[in-house]
Amino acid sequence: MGMNWAASGRRDDYSFHLVDPVSLTETGETVDVVEGGTITFATSADNRITASLGLHNASTDRMIRIKHTITLPGGYQHGETLATLFVDGESAQAQYHHSTRDVSLYSSLLRATADVCARDFARPAGTNIVGEIRDLLETDGGKLRVLQGVDTNRTHTVPVWWEVGTKRSKVLDDLAMWTGCEYGVDEDGYITWGKYIDPINRPLAYVFEDGENCVYKSGYQLDYGADDAYNRVVAHFARQSKQDDPSKENYDLYPLSDSVYVDLPATHPHSYERMGRRKAYDLKVSDPCDHASLTAMAQRKLDEVSSSDPILVIEHVSVPGLREGNLVQYINSTDPQMVPLYSVYAIVEEIQMELGRGCMCKTKLRLSLIHI
Numbered sequence: 001m002g003m004n005w006a007a008s009g010r011r012d013d014y015s016f017h018l019v020d021p022v023s024l025t026e027t028g029e030t031v032d033v034v035e036g037g038t039i040t041f042a043t044s045a046d047n048r049i050t051a052s053l054g055l056h057n058a059s060t061d062r063m064i065r066i067k068h069t070i071t072l073p074g075g076y077q078h079g080e081t082l083a084t085l086f087v088d089g090e091s092a093q094a095q096y097h098h099s100t101r102d103v104s105l106y107s108s109l110l111r112a113t114a115d116v117c118a119r120d121f122a123r124p125a126g127t128n129i130v131g132e133i134r135d136l137l138e139t140d141g142g143k144l145r146v147l148q149g150v151d152t153n154r155t156h157t158v159p160v161w162w163e164v165g166t167k168r169s170k171v172l173d174d175l176a177m178w179t180g181c182e183y184g185v186d187e188d189g190y191i192t193w194g195k196y197i198d199p200i201n202r203p204l205a206y207v208f209e210d211g212e213n214c215v216y217k218s219g220y221q222l223d224y225g226a227d228d229a230y231n232r233v234v235a236h237f238a239r240q241s242k243q244d245d246p247s248k249e250n251y252d253l254y255p256l257s258d259s260v261y262v263d264l265p266a267t268h269p270h271s272y273e274r275m276g277r278r279k280a281y282d283l284k285v286s287d288p289c290d291h292a293s294l295t296a297m298a299q300r301k302l303d304e305v306s307s308s309d310p311i312l313v314i315e316h317v318s319v320p321g322l323r324e325g326n327l328v329q330y331i332n333s334t335d336p337q338m339v340p341l342y343s344v345y346a347i348v349e350e351i352q353m354e355l356g357r358g359c360m361c362k363t364k365l366r367l368s369l370i371h372i
Helices: 129-138 168-179 291-306
Strands: 011-019 026-030 038-042 049-056 063-071 077-095 098-106 121-123 144-146 160-162 181-185 191-195 204-209 221-223 232-238 257-263 280-284 311-317 327-331 343-354 360-366
Touching (some): 049 077, 129 168, 160 168, 168 181, 257 291, 280 291
Parallel strands (some): 232 280
Antiparallel strands (some): 011 063, 038 049, 038 343, 063 077, 077 098, 121 160, 221 311, 232 257, 311 360, 327 343, 343 360
C-alpha cells in the first residue's frame, strides 16, 4: 500500500532559507517564522505558488526557500523543498521590543506576470523558440529549465510580434499554446518549459484510498463550475503567402489559412445542448500548422476555459511530491454520496497547505471527463 503518511506520531518540521534571487543559491542564512504559515499550489493562479508567512524580527530583500521534513514512527525521514518564493507585500506590528512582519510570497513566475515588455518583442521566421524564451526570461535575472521531451530545435515558421507593454506571461501563454508546451515553476525557483500532456495521458501520481492507511479526513464537498464557462473554442490562423517559410520542403504542406472549432460534449452540464446557447472563445494562432495540430490546440484551450467540471474538495495530510496538475484517484466507500463517487479520477486543481502539525492540506480535485 506504500508509505503511510498519516501514521500516528508523524512529525513535521520546517526551515526557511534565504536565497539569492539571481543565482537561486542559498546564502547560508535562515529566518524565524511564526507558526501557522500557509502555502498554496494552484493551476489557475498566475504565479502557480503563493504563500503567507509571519517573520520574527526579520527583514529581507532575498527570496525565501521553504523546506519540509517528515519524520515517521521508526525514524524514517523524508525531506523536500516546497518552494522558492519572492517576498512581495507586507505589514508589520511590534510590541515589547518584538516585531512581526506578515509577508506575502510568490513564485519566480512573478518575473513574468508582474513585468511587461519594455519594447516590442519581435522575432523573424526561423527564430529558435527555446532561445526566444531564454531571451524573454533571462534578460532580467530569471532562470529557465527546459524539461525532457521538448523539441529544442523548433523554430518559428512566420515572423511573430508582441507590442511594447505586453505582459511577459502573455508571450509565454501564446508560445506554449502554439508549440504544445506549458510553463511552470519548480521548487528551486526555476521557470520550467515542458511538453504539455493531456490529463488522460498523465501518469497516476497518487491514490487517495479509504482503509487502513487513509490519509484523508472523512467527508467531502462537491462544487460545480460557473454557469458562464465557455462551451466552444474556435481556433484559426491566416497568412498572406508561403514566401516567408524558412523551410519550403516542410511547410508547403500547411495551408494559407485554416480554422476549426470544438465543443463540449452534449452530456456536459454546460454544453450547448444543455444550456441552449454558445459561449465561444477565439483562439488566434500565429504559426501555421496541420489541421490535427490546430484541433489539438482548440481542445486544450477548451479544457482550460470551460472550467465547469465538478470540483471535489477534500482534507488530508501532505503527500510528498503531490502538486497542482497531477492526476490522482480518489476512492471513498464510507461517506454518504450525492453522486456515484466510489472511485473517480481527477486533476489536482489546488492545494492549500498549512505549515504546521501534519502539514494538513485542503485540496480541490477537478473531476474532468477522464475515463481510464
